[in-house]
Amino acid sequence: MRKRVIFNDKALPYLLLLPQVAITLIFFFWPAAQAVYFSTQIQDAFGLRSQFVWFENFGAILSDPNYLSSIRVTVVFSVSVTVLAIAPALLLSVMADKQIRGATTYKTLLIWPYAVAPAIAAVLWLFIFHPSVGLLGRFLVAIGVPWDYALNDAQALLLVVLASAWKQISYNFLFFLAGLQSIPRSVLEAAAIDGASQTRRFWTIVFPLLSPTTFFLLVVNLVYAFFDTFGTIHALTRGGPGTSTTTLIYRVYVDGRDNLNLGTSSAQSVVLMLFVIALTMIQFRYIERRVHY
Amino acid sequence: MLSRRSILQSTAAIGAVAAFSGARAQAQRTQVTFWYGLGQPLGGILEQVVAGFNASQNQYQVNPVFRGQYPETMVAAIAAFRAGNAPHIVQMFEVGTATMMAARGAVMPVHQLATDTGVAIDPAAYLPGVRGYYSAPDGKLMSMPFNSSTSILYYNKETFRKAGLNPDQPPKTWREVREAAQKIKSANAAPIPYATAWPTWVHYENFSAIHNVPLATKVNGMAGMDAELRINSPLHVRHLQMLMDMQKDGTFKYGGRDNAGEAVFVSGEAAIITTSSGYRARALRETPGAPASVGFGYLPYHDDAVQAPLNSIIGGASLWVMTAPNRTKEEYKAVAEFFRHVSRPEIDSKWSQDTGYVPITLAGAERLKESKFWQENPGTDIPTLQLTRGTATDNSLGLRLGNMPQIRVIIQEEMERAFQGQQTAEQASNAMVTRGNQVLREFERANRS
Numbered sequence: 001m002r003k004r005v006i007f008n009d010k011a012l013p014y015l016l017l018l019p020q021v022a023i024t025l026i027f028f029f030w031p032a033a034q035a036v037y038f039s040t041q042i043q044d045a046f047g048l049r050s051q052f053v054w055f056e057n058f059g060a061i062l063s064d065p066n067y068l069s070s071i072r073v074t075v076v077f078s079v080s081v082t083v084l085a086i087a088p089a090l091l092l093s094v095m096a097d098k099q100i101r102g103a104t105t106y107k108t109l110l111i112w113p114y115a116v117a118p119a120i121a122a123v124l125w126l127f128i129f130h131p132s133v134g135l136l137g138r139f140l141v142a143i144g145v146p147w148d149y150a151l152n153d154a155q156a157l158l159l160v161v162l163a164s165a166w167k168q169i170s171y172n173f174l175f176f177l178a179g180l181q182s183i184p185r186s187v188l189e190a191a192a193i194d195g196a197s198q199t200r201r202f203w204t205i206v207f208p209l210l211s212p213t214t215f216f217l218l219v220v221n222l223v224y225a226f227f228d229t230f231g232t233i234h235a236l237t238r239g240g241p242g243t244s245t246t247t248l249i250y251r252v253y254v255d256g257r258d259n260l261n262l263g264t265s266s267a268q269s270v271v272l273m274l275f276v277i278a279l280t281m282i283q284f285r286y287i288e289r290r291v292h293y
Numbered sequence: 294m295l296s297r298r299s300i301l302q303s304t305a306a307i308g309a310v311a312a313f314s315g316a317r318a319q320a321q322r323t324q325v326t327f328w329y330g331l332g333q334p335l336g337g338i339l340e341q342v343v344a345g346f347n348a349s350q351n352q353y354q355v356n357p358v359f360r361g362q363y364p365e366t367m368v369a370a371i372a373a374f375r376a377g378n379a380p381h382i383v384q385m386f387e388v389g390t391a392t393m394m395a396a397r398g399a400v401m402p403v404h405q406l407a408t409d410t411g412v413a414i415d416p417a418a419y420l421p422g423v424r425g426y427y428s429a430p431d432g433k434l435m436s437m438p439f440n441s442s443t444s445i446l447y448y449n450k451e452t453f454r455k456a457g458l459n460p461d462q463p464p465k466t467w468r469e470v471r472e473a474a475q476k477i478k479s480a481n482a483a484p485i486p487y488a489t490a491w492p493t494w495v496h497y498e499n500f501s502a503i504h505n506v507p508l509a510t511k512v513n514g515m516a517g518m519d520a521e522l523r524i525n526s527p528l529h530v531r532h533l534q535m536l537m538d539m540q541k542d543g544t545f546k547y548g549g550r551d552n553a554g555e556a557v558f559v560s561g562e563a564a565i566i567t568t569s570s571g572y573r574a575r576a577l578r579e580t581p582g583a584p585a586s587v588g589f590g591y592l593p594y595h596d597d598a599v600q601a602p603l604n605s606i607i608g609g610a611s612l613w614v615m616t617a618p619n620r621t622k623e624e625y626k627a628v629a630e631f632f633r634h635v636s637r638p639e640i641d642s643k644w645s646q647d648t649g650y651v652p653i654t655l656a657g658a659e660r661l662k663e664s665k666f667w668q669e670n671p672g673t674d675i676p677t678l679q680l681t682r683g684t685a686t687d688n689s690l691g692l693r694l695g696n697m698p699q700i701r702v703i704i705q706e707e708m709e710r711a712f713q714g715q716q717t718a719e720q721a722s723n724a725m726v727t728r729g730n731q732v733l734r735e736f737e738r739a740n741r742s
Binding site for chain 1: 364368371374375392395396397398399547548549550553556557560562696698699702705706707709710712713715728732735738739740741
């Protein structure tokens with residue numbers, strides 16, 4: 001039988017829960033409720049005049065071709081970032097998991113980029129790829145490649161994707177490494193004795209056994225690409241040229257902070273909130289089903 | 294013998310006494326908070342002006358606080374107002390003027406401050422172009438003019454020489470800019486013949502003013518919030534087409550939004566650049582071969598569109614007085630005294646000399662003329678002369694459009710699409726107007742009383 005803690009006092013458990021509940025209410029539920037409230041308002045920057053407009057703000061963003069284009073940008077951006085952050089991480093972790101000299105050093109170096117703040121990472125990329133001050137950028141221009149991400153949609157998107165993915169590789173690497181280490185050696189050895197090649201062992205044993213980790217990372221990376229890449233985009237391209245690197249979260253920032261338009265900015269936040277709720281539900285259902293196998 | 298410890302103790306005690314008496318002296322003065330948005334070196338010069346005010350009397354103490362660039366300062370001030378503790382004074386960029394002016398109740402107009410505190414602030418003391426920008430339609434001063442600049446042309450004399458151009462003759466018209474750029478390109482004198490910073494301020498706001506064409510209806514928005522953009526006029530379209538052509542044939546290179554384009558001139562890559570007069574200090578410090586290599590000129594114009602270009606309009610920032618619950622009369626008095634201090638001709642002219650901003654008072658400009666500073670430092674007079682030339686019309690008084698920062702971004706986005714060949718000059722101009730008008734209507738709606 002499981003050992004259970006029994007509280008004699010009815011109030012004590014609630015009291016112990018209170019700090020966590022209070023934090024959740026103040027820092028999560030209260031702002032979320034505010035966002036929902038503001039999404040139904042049209043308000044001036046100083047909050048001196050407010051009008052209740054039902055769902056007009058939602059109508060305004062959904063009929064804005066630039067908003068729809070930023071949805072497209074976000075999808076392309078997020079999928080690219082997720083793929084480019086997961087695939088190299090998997091490769092690197094498989095390599096680092098082997099018995100090689102100095103494995104710890106490699107591991108440390110691979111984990112390092114995770115500690116770099118997004119804005120600093122972006123500046124780093126700027127110094128590499130800027131067409132007139134960046135090392136590689138200057139080189140590309142010198143050999144005749146028309147490299148100028150300030151005025152080329154595709155190049156700008158490529159740059160923010162690379163910079164964002166690079167930041168996330170370390171995180172994925174760490175999880176894959178942990179996942180690899182929990183795969184029983186005996187299974188791999190048995191397969192090796194049966195004559196399975198290294199590639200075959202990877203695809204038939206390692207990869208399936210890693211699938212819970214991969215799925216978890218897929219969700220986490222998508223959320224990262226959606227919400228945590230703001231700093232990189234802001235420092236590298238500011239959403240330009242045109243609106244070619246304006247993702248949904250970047251637009252929330254621009255409309256709310258630069259344009260001081262709380263109504264449409266909140267409406268966009270609410271749309272994003274619904275999206276996250278959906279994503280979380282999918283994750284829970286899937287993981288619930290896959291956790292025992 | 295004194296032990297080390299007792300020495301430490303006694304110094305600490307002296308320090309504490311000094312700090313205490315310092316605090317008492319401060320407590321007797323009326324404290325005023327001043328948020329500003331100028332990075333270095335300008336921020337440091339601004340702090341010196343404030344320190345000068347604090348030292349000039351013993352009743353008031355202004356405490357300057359750097360709050361990031363202009364947009365950050367603006368957002369911070371608005372957030373502080375919503376929380377009920379706005380700073381007394383906030384420095385606000387010129388394109389935030391419409392937003393601040395619409396915020397009745399959050400700001401105290403300068404003319405009202407003068408009446409309430411009895412400190413005389415005479416609007417007639419300021420340059421008309423500066424005064425007009427920050428005055429209500431009835432001519433009453435709304436905010437305190439402070440750092441004002443205008444856009445001018447800079448060129449690299451070394452490059453001009455290399456290309457066989459006269460290094461003492463800056464191009465005056467766009468035709469001459471194109472010719473010079475063409476020569477620079479064929480002589481391979483510089484990788485970027487012409488560049489620009491502040492694409493909208495130079496090529497739309499100032500462009501419209503000097504060519505005497507409206508940027509928007511309703512006196513560029515100064516006569517009412519229901520203004521509509523007019524930047525798809527034939528002249529505007531033609532000018533954008535010219536930039537697109539130059540971009541295509543390699544005589545112009547778009548360098549990014551706002552001031553991002555400034556980097557290529559000081560690196561020596563660009564031969565000609567149009568940007569703020571406030572760029573002077575940096576150009577003279579960083580350009581290879583400076584100061585001898587840096588030349589100055591007026592903003593170019595299309596000589597077949599206008600015979601004599603009109604005055605250009607200002608950029609920069611002004612100081613706004615913000616309200617808060619339980620703000621005392623004495624605090625407002627301190628603000629008014631500070632404003633009077635910064636408008637004194639000697640402070641104003643020194644500020645202009647140190648920074649490259651234009652003098653904002655007529656007396657300050659007069660002082661600079663008399664001090665021979667303009668003669669001894671070629672090019673320093675161009676911004677003021679350009680701001681005051683001709684007779685200002687409704688098109689060159691200034692502009693006051695709601696959410697102007699957002700409209701600037703829209704214009705830049707459409708320019709970027711046009712430069713990439715995704716749309717024609719006409720399509721770009723129409724898109725700017727359609728999207729910009731939408732922003733103006735949103736602003737009008739949110740600020741309707």
